[in-house]
Amino acid sequence: MMRTLPSLLLSLSLLVMIVNPTRAQTTGSSVTRAEFFSETLDRAYRYNVYLPAGYGESSARYPVIYLLHGRGDTMDGWLNIRSTLDEMIASEALPPIIAVMPDMPSSERASYYVDSQYTGSNYPAEPVETAFMNDLIPYVDSTYQTLTNREARLVGGYSMGGYGAIRYALAYPEAFVGALVLSPAVYIPLPPTDSSTREFGAFGSGDTLFSEAIYQSLNYPALLEPFAETGLGLQMFIAVGDDEYKNPNPEDQLHDLDVEAHLLFNQVTRVPNITSEFRVYDGGHDWDVWERGFVEGMTYLANFLDTGGGMAASGLDGSLLGSAGDDFAGGIALADDGSIVQALAASGSINGEEHLGEMDIALVKYDADGEMLWTRQFGTPATERAYGIALDSQGAVVVAGYTNGDFDGQHADNAANDAFVAKFTADGEPEWRLQFGDPAEADRVYGLAVADDDRIYVGGYTRGSLNGANAGDKDIFIAQISSDGTLAWLDQFGGEGEDKGYSLATDGSSIYLAGVTGSPLGHQAFGGLDGFITAYTSSGELVWLDQFGSDGWDEATGVTAADGAVYVTGFAAGSFDEHPLIGDKDIIVAAYDGEGYRLWSDQVGTNLNDKGADVDMTADDILIVAGFTDGNLAGSAGNFDVVLLEYQRDGALSGIQQLGTSESDGADEFAEENLFIAAAADTVFATGLTEGGVGDTPPFGSYDVFVTEFDLSSSD
Numbered sequence: 001m002m003r004t005l006p007s008l009l010l011s012l013s014l015l016v017m018i019v020n021p022t023r024a025q026t027t028g029s030s031v032t033r034a035e036f037f038s039e040t041l042d043r044a045y046r047y048n049v050y051l052p053a054g055y056g057e058s059s060a061r062y063p064v065i066y067l068l069h070g071r072g073d074t075m076d077g078w079l080n081i082r083s084t085l086d087e088m089i090a091s092e093a094l095p096p097i098i099a100v101m102p103d104m105p106s107s108e109r110a111s112y113y114v115d116s117q118y119t120g121s122n123y124p125a126e127p128v129e130t131a132f133m134n135d136l137i138p139y140v141d142s143t144y145q146t147l148t149n150r151e152a153r154l155v156g157g158y159s160m161g162g163y164g165a166i167r168y169a170l171a172y173p174e175a176f177v178g179a180l181v182l183s184p185a186v187y188i189p190l191p192p193t194d195s196s197t198r199e200f201g202a203f204g205s206g207d208t209l210f211s212e213a214i215y216q217s218l219n220y221p222a223l224l225e226p227f228a229e230t231g232l233g234l235q236m237f238i239a240v241g242d243d244e245y246k247n248p249n250p251e252d253q254l255h256d257l258d259v260e261a262h263l264l265f266n267q268v269t270r271v272p273n274i275t276s277e278f279r280v281y282d283g284g285h286d287w288d289v290w291e292r293g294f295v296e297g298m299t300y301l302a303n304f305l306d307t308g309g310g311m312a313a314s315g316l317d318g319s320l321l322g323s324a325g326d327d328f329a330g331g332i333a334l335a336d337d338g339s340i341v342q343a344l345a346a347s348g349s350i351n352g353e354e355h356l357g358e359m360d361i362a363l364v365k366y367d368a369d370g371e372m373l374w375t376r377q378f379g380t381p382a383t384e385r386a387y388g389i390a391l392d393s394q395g396a397v398v399v400a401g402y403t404n405g406d407f408d409g410q411h412a413d414n415a416a417n418d419a420f421v422a423k424f425t426a427d428g429e430p431e432w433r434l435q436f437g438d439p440a441e442a443d444r445v446y447g448l449a450v451a452d453d454d455r456i457y458v459g460g461y462t463r464g465s466l467n468g469a470n471a472g473d474k475d476i477f478i479a480q481i482s483s484d485g486t487l488a489w490l491d492q493f494g495g496e497g498e499d500k501g502y503s504l505a506t507d508g509s510s511i512y513l514a515g516v517t518g519s520p521l522g523h524q525a526f527g528g529l530d531g532f533i534t535a536y537t538s539s540g541e542l543v544w545l546d547q548f549g550s551d552g553w554d555e556a557t558g559v560t561a562a563d564g565a566v567y568v569t570g571f572a573a574g575s576f577d578e579h580p581l582i583g584d585k586d587i588i589v590a591a592y593d594g595e596g597y598r599l600w601s602d603q604v605g606t607n608l609n610d611k612g613a614d615v616d617m618t619a620d621d622i623l624i625v626a627g628f629t630d631g632n633l634a635g636s637a638g639n640f641d642v643v644l645l646e647y648q649r650d651g652a653l654s655g656i657q658q659l660g661t662s663e664s665d666g667a668d669e670f671a672e673e674n675l676f677i678a679a680a681a682d683t684v685f686a687t688g689l690t691e692g693g694v695g696d697t698p699p700f701g702s703y704d705v706f707v708t709e710f711d712l713s714s715s716d
Helices: 073-090 129-145 160-171 211-217 221-231 250-255 256-269 287-304
Strands: 030-038 042-053 062-066 098-102 153-158 176-182 234-241 274-280 319-321 327-336 340-346 360-366 371-378 384-391 397-403 418-424 432-438 443-450 456-462 475-481 487-493 499-506 510-517 530-537 542-548 553-560 565-572 585-592 598-604 610-617 623-629 639-649 654-659 675-679 682-692 704-711
Touching: 030 129, 042 073, 042 129, 062 129, 062 211, 062 682, 073 098, 073 287, 098 129, 129 160, 153 160, 153 287, 153 384, 160 176, 160 221, 160 585, 211 221, 221 256, 234 287, 250 256, 256 274, 274 287, 287 371, 319 340, 319 360, 319 456, 327 397, 327 675, 327 704, 340 384, 340 397, 340 682, 340 704, 360 384, 360 397, 371 499, 418 456, 418 675, 456 510, 475 510, 510 565, 530 565, 530 585, 553 623, 565 623, 585 639, 610 675, 623 675, 623 682, 639 682, 654 704
Parallel strands: 062 098, 062 153, 153 176, 176 234, 234 274, 327 384, 384 443, 418 443, 443 499, 475 499, 499 553, 530 553, 553 610, 585 610
Antiparallel strands: 030 042, 042 098, 319 704, 327 340, 327 682, 340 360, 360 371, 384 397, 397 418, 397 443, 418 432, 443 456, 456 475, 456 499, 475 487, 499 510, 510 530, 510 553, 530 542, 553 565, 565 585, 565 610, 585 598, 610 623, 623 639, 639 654, 675 682, 682 704
16 A cells, blocks of 8 residues: 655755645645555655646646656655756746656665666665656656656656666656756667676675676667657757767776767667657766756757647658658649649559659659549659649649759760659659759759749749859859740849859739749848748849848748738748847748738747748648747647648738647758648648558558648647
8 A cells, every 4th residue: 555654854954844645735836756656665665856937726637757766866866856847937938847766775775777687685676667667657647737648757867877767768768758868877789897887786686786688688679669669759968978988998988978979879779659859068077067957958858849838740641652761742733623643763663553764753643532544744854843733734743953954855964963853644644854053054944833924933943054144152043934835034143152042922913932042132141041932023023022030040931922821831040030049049930011011020939940841821821831940839749840830911820730749840960951832711721741651551661651631720
């Protein structure tokens, strides 16, 4: 039978309140020393518990972190971060959280947070791992106002506790969503000769204090494959000091903790469903390093923590296409009858079609009920990549991108990237192909739009000369192509820096191109890279251009036009239009009138990496901004998630949705966007890259392509 045994202790010059753990706390945060009877250990299990300010006055349930101390310390070691916890919660860097600090003196109980098989007389061995999972966690969940799902539970530790945090997070994936690992005393393949892992019987058997086989069976390399097979995601933050103890034995120098921590990071970062961060701080094996790691690590892990506020990311549902290689989304278009066509760049066969080269273009059409109608795969023996798809007034399919092969049959000697545009009938039959570019330099199409009169517009960049001399590293170009595939006009412009056109839109009277520039395009630049948006007439005349950004790295990646207004999205690494920077990079949105006057703007993000990718307007006048984040805008599902922001025409943010898998979605591992949307009245279709499975379909390869449907009525 469990019972509460409160006690009194003055420790670390901090007077800890003596209360029954179920008693309400009414002012500020509290730390309580408490204990309960553990059936597994057949003794009292002692712990400290931190309860955030307002806990006793609230009926809410809280996420919880279990903090494991190092060898030679006790549960009081973690009291060093009490004021830090208070400050982080008060500043909203961390949500209100319960912290449980169990007592596990290693030299007394042959611990290292594992179940010891040592039966010698030196140290009393105990099944402390079983007691932690089977006794402590259930007791805490039944005694305190905790959220009991894995998405609301973290484990952390320093030194020996860092080893415990790694083991518990990997061995019990159903229990924890994240791990905070500070200066972990973990070694591969075996610990050095002077390590405490060999001293107290934690990894012993019978009368033997240390067994190599037991150590290796419990250590993290043995846990990675079983963890990956669960399909569950884990976020891990690893930090270590650069002045950790340096082993004087040359044979053991690779066991220095800074080296071992880096080896840990390099192994876990290769596990598909583990997302990890690694830091090396100036300092040693002490609280100068651990407190800094606690602050940065908890700020990071908070993005993936369920706080019980209904902010939970949705799983990625819909269809998944791909091959055994890397496949990328190339756009999505929505027809009036509800059918959709997607484009993708494929490294293998799609839906049984013949694979022609290194990477092909595949077009796939679905009816309004999601049934696949046809697939067309085409290309050359070289590489083709699609970056846009659109439908004309007859439902014909236009796709554009770049090729480094002989795409149109007239460029047999092509040795560089050329721009291409291709047109197919509504039934998928080819009509024509167009290839153009500087014969010696790279030319790429990144943006595509089809006007109401069926004239086609493309934009991108050239490193050569398409219409005049190249001004710098890369120049922007915009071109008009007639409905029969004839290049009508092309304008090239830029400066000494790197300039690219990324996205195109047309409203019937003007053509709008958005992108990135490293040059002053008409006025002084804001920072290293800026975004821009420009308007052209259908005859190729420049009407206006606006360059915008912050003092950091900024890009404009998506543009749409509707009812006399133009809307652009992208990202900023600084303060855009007087909005404060929230994280590493933030999503930015801006609206312009037809004359280039900025009507309103917004900057949205987390403390991590957030980027806008595409933008569209629904038939009900809701502006949809699609992007991706590795933070928590509306609940985190994994590494990078897809996010959808809904704006009213006046700039009011009216809804946010976030969805994804435990892997990266909408962006690759380098945070390069691969995401396109097409909006209807109350539905948005999205296609993009994913490293995870979709619905019941497992991944085909490393990068696959999803198509999913957002229901706007379900947004917050």
